[in-house]
Amino acid sequence: MREVTVFVGGSTGTDPYSPKTWSGTAPRFLKAMEAEGLLDKAIGIRVPKLPNSLLLAKNFARDRGVWRKHFYFDPAYRRALTRAAASVPVSSPVLMQIGHMFSLPEAFPGHPCVSYHDGNLPELLASGFGIDGVSRRRIDQALSYEKQAANRMNAIFTFSEYLRQSFIRNYGVPAEKVFHVGGAVNLDVIPDPVPEKSYRSAQILFIGTEFKRKGGPQLLEAFRTVRQSIPSAELHIVGPTQVTDLPPGAFLHGHLSKSDPEQSTKLDSLFRDASLFVLPSLYEPYGIAPLEAMLYQLPAVVTNAWALREFVTPGVTGALVEKGSVEDLATKLTQLLANPDLLATMGRQAREMVLTQYTWPAVVRRMAPILQALAGER
Known part of the structure; x- marks a missing residue:
């Protein structure tokens, strides 16, 4: 019935x-x-x-x-x-x-x-x-x-x-x-796993149109510190159409729509090339983007608040950072990017968690x- x-x-x-x-x-x-x-x-x-x-x-x-x-x-x-x-x-x-x-x-x-x-x-x-x-x-x-x-x-x-x-x-x-x-997650097709995915590129992915609310300014500041320890690190930003004062190694991709084949392909490529996903929001009602990133075997670094801390377990599926803390964010991004083997383990665990629960x-x-x-x- x-x-x-x-x-x-x-x-x-x-x-x-x-x-x-x-x-x-x-x-x-x-x-x-x-x-x-x-x-x-x-x-x-x-x-x-x-x-x-x-x-x-x-x-x-x-x-x-x-x-x-x-x-x-x-x-x-x-x-x-x-x-x-x-x-x-x-x-x-x-x-x-x-x-x-x-x-x-x-x-x-x-x-x-x-x-x-x-x-x-x-x-x-x-x-x-x-x-x-x-x-x-x-x-x-x-x-x-x-x-x-x-x-x-x-x-x-x-x-x-x-x-x-x-x-x-x-x-x-x-x-x-x-x-x-x-x-x-809001995906019609679950991405295939990549058993031999590499995490040595030190590429960070951020997705969020409301850049300020999603902690974008704090992320830019933290990324400058990350680059001092890992000069090859990259930050890829999806969502906002304009961000001022991008530091070296940061790239703005604007809004990428899943309904547009070309843009969807670009977004899929960014997910697959990344080593880590980050969303240091100052407020987040839920947070679907980190869950979608986890399906691509990306550990997530998110704010220790709201629903975000319900699906990110430190050391298991990613890391939690204190809201608004540039220092905490920079430290944890640097530590994780410096340990690609740990990222690989957490990425596999993150994908399995989403597939069973989300x-x-x-x-x-x-x-x-x-x-x-x-x-x-x-």
């Missing part, structure tokens, strides 16, 4: 399988749900054009980032999105929503409802990123709405244990209703008994 109808809403439009949906995660997640025999149907919802335009006008701000936040945080927008969901006929016993931009329990009273999250607003606020200029009133409205929606759910799925604890601590959701099921079929299998129990109650 196919137990679940999944709703995706907001700026993604009406196609839940669009590669733009949920940062490319939704299509792969939905296909894994189909393969496991759990998905009845997937629905993309959006506010009708005229009400949406009125809400945009109501929340206008000169700064587009502030405008976007005021619009999405507006309770009127979220109620309108909930009404759009309520207009969809459903027959499956369990309903799931991606994120908390709307409320299925309000739209379908009496139906078991589940939500699935890679991050939440309290953690974003604590990070200090992405909220400049947003009014406190609008933030408080969004927090109130999300807390109410979360507590009306029959179950909440999270990408990480740290996020599970946040829902319990910040929204007051009972612990027995929040389940850490994990997240997964694929979408593995995530859906962890969800299945909870969804089936809710369907039985229905």
Whole structure:
């Protein structure tokens, strides 16, 4: 029996399988749900054009980032999105929503409802990123709405244990209703292993469009120190289109899209040539890029915080560095690059860890008994 109808809403439009949906995660997640025999149907919802335009006008701000936040945080927008969901006929016993931009329990009273999250607003606020200029009133409205929606759910799925604890601590959701099921890599094809992969090139790979939030400036400073000990070291940066003051040995590749064959080939080559992956974020809701790097047998050096420390074990799959510490980052990068045999061992272990725990079929299998129990109650 196919137990679940999944709703995706907001700026993604009406196609839940669009590669733009949920940062490319939704299509792969939905296909894994189909393969496991759990998905009845997937629905993309959006506010009708005229009400949406009125809400945009109501929340206008000169700064587009502030405008976007005021619009999405507006309770009127979220109620309108909930009404759009309520207009969809459903027959499956369990309903799931991606994120908390709307409320299925309000739209379908009496139906078991589940939500699935890679991050939440309290953690974003604590990070200090992405909220400049947003009014406190609008933030408080969004927090109130999300807390109410979360507590009306029959179950909440999270990408990480740290996020599970946040829902319990910040929204007051009972612990027995929040389940850490994990997240997964956004690759359609798992790269083949390279048994004799060499780690002697001392090439470091960084991927992250939001260069400042991902710790890019600290990485550049640390890399200058690395080059003093390992003059042949290289740093390859993917994501940002402009980075100033690149040190010798650092190369900027800009944005590389997986959907563009030429760019995808270039990205694959960077993964295969690298010895080490680094992501010293100042805030990271989850961190799919390190997991994808691990599939290419790359140990990962990441910040000792959030979900990152849940899948990077020091000395086993990589190393953890203190947030914002240039000295700690430089020291650990230098130590690892100087030990290619250790990198090879950690790279093999990292790939095996991802293959067993961080694929979408593995995530859906962890969800299945909870969804089936809710369907039985229905």
